[in-house]
Amino acid sequence: MKIKNIHAREILDSRGIPTISTEIELWSGDKGVSEVPSGSSTGKTEVFELRDNDPSRHNGNGVLKAVETINGKIKELVVDKEFTSQKEFDDLLNSTDGTELKSNLGGNTILSCSMAFARAVTNSLGLNLYEYLAMIYWDKEYKESNFKLPTPMVLVMEGGKHGNWATDIQEYMIVPNMDKFKSFSEAFKSSTEVFHNIHDVLNERGYSVGLGLEGGYAPKELTGNEEAFEIIMKGIEKAGFKVGDDFKFALDLASSEFFNEESEKYILKSEKKELSTEEWIALQKEWYKKYPIYSIEDPLNQDDWSGWTSLTEELGKDLVIIGDDLLTTNVKRIQNGIDTKAMNSVLIKLNQIGSVTETLDAIRISTDNGLSSVISHRSGETNDDFIADLVIATPADFCKFGAPSRGERLVKYNRLLEIEEILKR
Ligand code: PGA
Ligand code: ZN
Numbered sequence: 001m002k003i004k005n006i007h008a009r010e011i012l013d014s015r016g017i018p019t020i021s022t023e024i025e026l027w028s029g030d031k032g033v034s035e036v037p038s039g040s041s042t043g044k045t046e047v048f049e050l051r052d053n054d055p056s057r058h059n060g061n062g063v064l065k066a067v068e069t070i071n072g073k074i075k076e077l078v079v080d081k082e083f084t085s086q087k088e089f090d091d092l093l094n095s096t097d098g099t100e101l102k103s104n105l106g107g108n109t110i111l112s113c114s115m116a117f118a119r120a121v122t123n124s125l126g127l128n129l130y131e132y133l134a135m136i137y138w139d140k141e142y143k144e145s146n147f148k149l150p151t152p153m154v155l156v157m158e159g160g161k162h163g164n165w166a167t168d169i170q171e172y173m174i175v176p177n178m179d180k181f182k183s184f185s186e187a188f189k190s191s192t193e194v195f196h197n198i199h200d201v202l203n204e205r206g207y208s209v210g211l212g213l214e215g216g217y218a219p220k221e222l223t224g225n226e227e228a229f230e231i232i233m234k235g236i237e238k239a240g241f242k243v244g245d246d247f248k249f250a251l252d253l254a255s256s257e258f259f260n261e262e263s264e265k266y267i268l269k270s271e272k273k274e275l276s277t278e279e280w281i282a283l284q285k286e287w288y289k290k291y292p293i294y295s296i297e298d299p300l301n302q303d304d305w306s307g308w309t310s311l312t313e314e315l316g317k318d319l320v321i322i323g324d325d326l327l328t329t330n331v332k333r334i335q336n337g338i339d340t341k342a343m344n345s346v347l348i349k350l351n352q353i354g355s356v357t358e359t360l361d362a363i364r365i366s367t368d369n370g371l372s373s374v375i376s377h378r379s380g381e382t383n384d385d386f387i388a389d390l391v392i393a394t395p396a397d398f399c400k401f402g403a404p405s406r407g408e409r410l411v412k413y414n415r416l417l418e419i420e421e422i423l424k425r
Contacts, residue, residue: 001083001121002027008070008112010063013038013380014408015213018051018063020108021382022070022116032119035382036112037351040213041161041170041257043302043325045333047354048099050106066109074105074113086136089117090357107354114355115386129386130419133393137360142393149184149420150391150399151175152413153250153295153374154191155216156198156235157228158403159270160254162379163218167225168268170254171216172232173400174247175294181246184420188413190241192404198235205231213379215403224271229291248294250400255280256325259301266301277307288319295320297347297374302326308342320345322374329353329362338369345372348396350387363394374398381408388415 008022021035038049050069052062077096083089093113097105122132134142154174159167174191181187202209202219212218222228233243241247258267266280267273275283277300284299296315300307302325312321324347327333337343346366350359366373375391377400391399399416402409 001124002080003078003083003117003120004080006070006075006078006113006116008067010067011035011382013382014406015040015380017061017380018058019380019382020063020066020070020112022112024113024116024120026120026124028124030120030124032116032121032123034112034115034119034386035384036108036115037349037378037382037384038108038380039349039351040379041254041325043256043328043352045101045302045328045330046352047101047107047110048103049108049351063108066106066112069105069109070113074109078113083117086114086118086121087357090114090355094355102354107351111351111354111356114357115350115384118356119386128419128422129389130392133356133360133390136357137364137394144423146395147392147419147423149416149423150375151178151397152184152188152191152416153398153400154188154195155214155400155403155409156191156195156232158212158214158216158218159222159225159228160257162214163212163216164220165269166212166218166220166222167228168253168258168270169225169228169251170257171214171250171252171297172228173250173252174232174236175250175398177246177248185417188404188417190239190246193239194232194235194241194247195404197238198232201231201234201238211403211405214377214381215405215409222270225268226287229287233291244292248292250295250297250320251293252297252322252324252400253284254298254325255300256298256302277304281307281311285315288315293319295322295345297322298324298326305336305340305342308337309340312341312343316341316344320372322347324349324376329359331358331361331365334362334365338365338371343371345374347374347376347400348390349376349378350390351378359390360394363396367395372397374400376400377402377409377412383408383411385411385415388412388419391416392419 160170
């Protein structure tokens with residue numbers, strides 16, 4: 001595969017913050033375009049996101065330096081060079097950067113090129129993106145029968161940084177019981193019905209139905225974290241489903257976002273509480289007894305490895321415990337989590353690690369060690385549906401694509417609906 005041209009542009013993400021779109025054209029004439037996402041509640045060990053820091057544009061968030069790097073230095077590096085694999089392409093950019101966290105070229109810069117290359121090659125081979133990604137994941141030997149639709153964790157309400165601190169818990173998601181719903185489309189349709197019924201419950205209470213960054217309801221009128229559980233349970237019932245049987249909760253507590261490093265306390269603004277680690281765990285355990293919870297993400301601060309290990313030892317039999325900020329899609333950190341039994345599931349975000357190859361490696365090490373994985377969007381999303389194909393290509397069990405309410409989220413769900421249809425043929 002020889003690249004004829006590469007061209008990047010600054011575009012805006014779903015928050016109205018700049019991000020990069022890159023197009024790669026091969027000599028075959030096939031093209032691939034990428035649009036990279038960006039996080040708001042980012043983990044400390046994510047790869048470096050290159051921004052201009054020029055206060056006169058976009059509050060310092062411009063990405064013109066990244067765009068210039070792609071249209072200059074990277075273009076010189078890759079045009080007319082023969083690549084035989086995705087890994088070769090990604091390795092070249094990584095070695096040119098030369099740092100562990102991609103601090104020279106930027107993780108966003110490298111990922112943008114990596115995703116565009118994947119799409120261009122996919123098109124040149126006449127494949128679906130999930131088939132190309134499966135070829136890499138399974139080392140060319142993929143079987144059609146490996147392709148399965150994920151269980152969706154569908155966002156319905158949100159708080160924290162994403163929802164103007166309506167609640168301390170960042171994401172309230174519902175997880176459909178797949179034995180009951182049978183297919184992805186049926187489960188997604190039913191989740192959407194619950195979402196609409198939650199709207200009606202909020203309306204009845206005179207609460208705002210404004211949406212947070214990922215499309216979930218984020219009413220400031222809530223009296224605390226627990227009222228959101230109550231409202232969602234009402235919405236499930238109103239939609240004609242059974243709480244616990246048909247839907248359980250998946251939570252992203254995003255605990256690092258309200259952990260104060262100096263006082264070592266978890267500051268729960270919506271409840272006006274400052275809790276020690278023990279008190280925070282005790283409060284969570286009350287919730288987990290009271291409500292039907294399926295999974296919890298980032299229940300503790302990202303540096304508290306020993307806390308994670310004890311929590312997983314205590315609750316890991318009953319709950320899926322997912323590491324996001326703790327692991328940042330980083331093979332070394334995931335290995336550490338495996339060695340210390342810190343979690344039993346891994347969140348996967350392409351831009352936490354900054355290349356397609358390394359993302360697939362993170363899913364592989366998780367799966368090979370018996371951990372489930374959750375393919376995730378970011379709060380700053382684009383209309384790129386890459387992650388829908390990623391979840392199909394790999395053994396990842398779950399997808400976390402936000403609420404069924406904003407274009408940049410729906411484009412991913414809709415791609416899954418399309419793939420479900422293709423796989424049935
Ligand atoms: P982010 O949030 O994209 O703002 O980091 C998503 C998450 O924490 O899972
Ligand atoms: Zn998270």
